[in-house]
Amino acid sequence: MSQHDRASAVWHTSSYSAGANNCVEVAEDKVTGVRDSMNRHLGALFFPSLEWRSFLAGVKNDEL
Numbered sequence: 298m299s300q301h302d303r304a305s306a307v308w309h310t311s312s313y314s315a316g317a318n319n320c321v322e323v324a325e326d327k328v329t330g331v332r333d334s335m336n337r338h339l340g341a342l343f344f345p346s347l348e349w350r351s352f353l354a355g356v357k358n359d360e361l
Contacts, residue, residue, distance in 0.1 A: 309322060
């Protein structure tokens with residue numbers, strides 16, 4: 298994700314946050330960005346989208 302893409306990324310908050318501002322935000326594109334919604338100024342971590350989807354699949358399997 299280029300610097301321009303990061304600046305224009307569309308972030309969304311987890312549906313599990315129930316309207317609170319204390320959760321992670323995610324921007325999904327060719328790479329996936331993850332940031333702390335209360336500390337946006339600290340930046341974000343970026344992962345290849347395939348790795349992010351694998352992470353989510355692992356978390357969902359752990360919930361069962």
